[in-house]
Amino acid sequence: MSEKCEKCDGRGYNVVGTKKCPECKGEGKSKSVDLMKLSEKEVSNFLRNGSSCSKCKGKGELEMRDECMACSGKGAFYKCKVCGVAVDGLFNGEEVCPSCAKKQIVYKLDDSCDINEMDVGKLYHAVVRNIADFGVFVDLNSNMTGLIHSSNMKDKLEVGEAVIVNLKEIKQRGKMDLVPVKVKEYETIGLEKSLPVILTSELPNHVGRTLKVEGEIIQIKQTAGPTIFTIADETGQVSSAAFASAGERAYPEIESDMIVSAIGEITSRRDGIQLEIKGMKQLSGPREIDIRKRIESALDKRAEPHEIEFMVKSEVLEKLRPAMKEVAKVIRKAIITSTPILLRHHADADGMTAAVAIERAILPLIREVNGSDGEYHFYKRAPSKAPFYEVTDVVRDINYALEDVARHGQRMPLVVNVDNGSTLEDVPAMKQAQVYGIEMVVVDHHHPDAEVDQYLEAHVNPAHVGGDFGMTAGMLCTEVARMINPEVEAEIKHLPAVAAVGDRSEADEAKVYIDMVSDQYSLQDLKNIALALDFEAYWLKFNSGKGIIDDILNFGDTKIHKNLVKLLCEQANGMIGEQLEVCMSHVKSQELPNTAILNVLDVENYAHKFTFPAPGKTSGEVHDRICRKFEGKPIITIGYGPDFAVIRSKGVKMNIPVMVRELHDEIKGGGVNGGGHLVVGSIKFVEGMRSEVLSKLVEKVGSVDVE
Template structure:
């Protein structure tokens, strides 16, 4: 191999000046000439102009030259094809250095190679294809087959045997005459066709042409026919088809996340384009690092979130802007890289509005990258019944992810947890996710614990900047969604208001979000949507309710939305009224030392079970009734069962996550865990320690301050 010397532009010398020609003494004329050797035309020219000096060409001057020191006057640099070192002289047809030339060179042909890459006299790796009476046919690659004639064979060969052959002759119509060679020592040089490297964005203009593409394998999908490899570079994705045999995995050594080089011909299939793969190789070392760095730099630039003005003025939101931009960028990056996104959310009005805001932003982008059915392969939304990411949740998620990886060659997903994920209760599930390389993002407003950040790549929580739970997940996620895809703003701008009333936020931002959509939705409309979401979430259990949730939140037919919300609210209110009628007569009240009024209700024995409203909702509705009864006074309501307690409060300065940790330490054998917001939450414990846990809990509540 050779490269032109840039120092002398391939001439081998540099011109340092000019001097008088020594032959003609600067005249430019020849001293003497043999007239007998001149043609008639040259004779006429000589008689008219005289003869020019052969040394200087008639200029009378010659260039003073200096040999190029960079290339030693050769004009080119020679590099060994085996080891890549520079060479002073040539060996083995300009390809190998003197050291490598001591060993024989045997070429291993890439599947992209054709007759154009073959040279008579050189040796090649081959495999015996079949045996005939007159010789043996061998394959040099998937495209090239030649004959080892029986007259050239020195011993028997077997089908499938790897052999080395020398190319004796290329006959008409591409037939090759090969001679077997036995070598003790040799160098293998991989040879592939020199094809232009094209980007994904250039593929539509290359139909019918052979090209090479380089990038990261995003997905490997086995069909009943070929194996489909999705390869991404810095400009987009290329779909490549490789065929071994019907339903058989081609290139089984190539998996998702590998950096590869693929060669083949571009074909058109309707509105899409496909690379018919002839060769697919994993890139390693410096080449892999260079391609990966190039792709990552381009993706990082493309993933930059939109710069937006928030829909409301908020000091908390402004302080959270860097964290929110990081979340938006990580989600955009996952979409560009075709990393599946799993959206986890708490199964209540705030969690569902938060999730739907993100969903509406990302689905158009996912389909843009992966085709119109992309959302069905690269996105899933799942509710969490508990106010944290349970082990039950993560086991389901890991199981689905492993199944998708096995069946479709997909990467492990990015888990985006909204209205969940900030507390110690989330950590056990996060640890399992980490084992499988699953990355996680959290957008939440529950009081956070520092430990969770060890398992997250991005985390948004108002408590990090001095805010509180009044800034709900639905508000936060709607603004993040706008950073991801600014085009969805008009579609989702009512979601923060629904989240605000659903989570009973009293933050100033909540009032602004509600006022912002008051021309379309009254306060009662927003409350009805929130109640309809809570009611439907109870019956959906672990189902995401796609379609139904869209209709409740007015993303489809407005008439269907109104009719559905009215019906669900009617059914929900009937069940709530019936439950409250039963429960209120069983509420026990007492005054606490700090002046708060404590109300307790045994929801296990004095409320309908296994129906709506569940214990948490029941406790909340009872609490609302009692707040009206004791208006202006600090009120606490505890709804308890055999092994749990739900806490609702107003005007009491509690820190439930802190209380839970203290109860865990102080009530030995109580098995206390749980959490939530500072003044609203739930705890679990072992049934046999209920009396001790609840007594200690009441003692702690009675010792805190009140408003």
């Protein structure tokens, strides 16, 4: 079988330059034309455009060519089947070089081969299947059996014994006359059925035909019957079934991410088509490299995000566009390659709207690629209680991922972190994920630390372009979702407004997002939705609560949405009221040197525990009430427990991440860490150092500038 010369791309020559066409002097037009020899159409074309020069075909110039030295101008050459060197042609009827032709060649038939691939007089590997009185049956591959007649037997053979046979004759109805031979030295050449390679996107046009598919194994699933391999090429993917025996793994040497060649029959199934594998093998060397390049190049094009106009005019969004497109591209590529997506988000209104925006965009695409039940195998959403990716989270994620790899042959997931993932607190979890080759992207608005970027494929954060936390994760993710799948815009249009209200954003963009949906949702409606999300997030703990969250965000029955939000807000406000009635009388206030009013509350001893609202929410509600009481004044509220402090502020120019680092360095043995936004955040420390940490914290907040 000849191979196209790569040096000249099969032309037999290389273009080394151009020269002016001597016939038309570079004009591309013929100087004289016999109109009597032209058809009516050609005459019409000539009168309109003139006649092209026949020598240069209208180009006005000719190529200057040199014969390709690699293939001697043939454009193709033979390769020795044994050693792979180039040969001028067939040697004794075989594609071998003279050196290898001196050795005996024994063919090993691929499972795809049948009698048509065999030639009389050639040698083949076989295995004894069973023994009868009249001869020995041998398997030439898993689909083809031949007989060694007893008249051709000299030595006794045992079941399971490997033997080399000579095909002496092909009789009527494909029966073979085989003769066992002993060969001291030989070269084995694999032989497979010569079939055209068909792209997966074209397979529906070839139902009933036997053909070849080349691509990457992206999933292996063992059923009670066959083994299901999912093979992807540059145009799509196909489910491929191989059967060894019931429940037994077929082709155990084939693993995920391998490049393979699979031969089989295309059959029609209720939910699409399937390749019934007759033979499959791993590809390596130049063929593997070429297929991987083709797949990667096609993936890059298919994964390109959609070009959109943002829903609001924003300098920050425009500066973030390249990073947002990169996140969208990574997510789209994961969907196309059937890489599971794990969507992690902070368990509050902003984090939930951010995650749901992405969720609504990707689920239709996941179902399109992996079938109607694809979302149950290739997608999971999980809230994080802390506003960062905790080690608790990553351990769960890795454990579930490894189980899916073992059970379903899936790849490790792409982790999409939204409303968390930008700070040093995320690094320990990211390091664990990196050990297992888990890729990660982040869309966040917490103050970022540069160290996290080495663990990320892409990172969107307004602070990278001079923005601040007012551009919330819900706003950012809604725009990213539109880049992934523009068709979801209408249903997720209100999510940025809910996020803005839930995170109390004062950004100009927030006001526009809120106004944009004012015909459907009043400001109070948005506040109620945000509160309902926070309330349910507390009770859901580590569960996604998909159905409930969808109803709160009005993705289902509008009547249920209104009744549910109303009920949840009544319950939440009732519990907030009870909490504040208890703790407000225990708030201690003082004026700081910078004129800010500091309010502190021991939430461990003077607030209900293990119920809604949690310490952070309680501190926020106390802060809001005090801000209304001292409207226009700079306010700082600290809610503290045995080993933590929650900080809320208004009208104060703080930088909590910087304060945390300073406290960590200044208080030896304090174990201080934490972070958040510039003026809203939390701090952790060891319980025995609480007095020192809180005293130093108060000293720092009392020295910052106020607005």
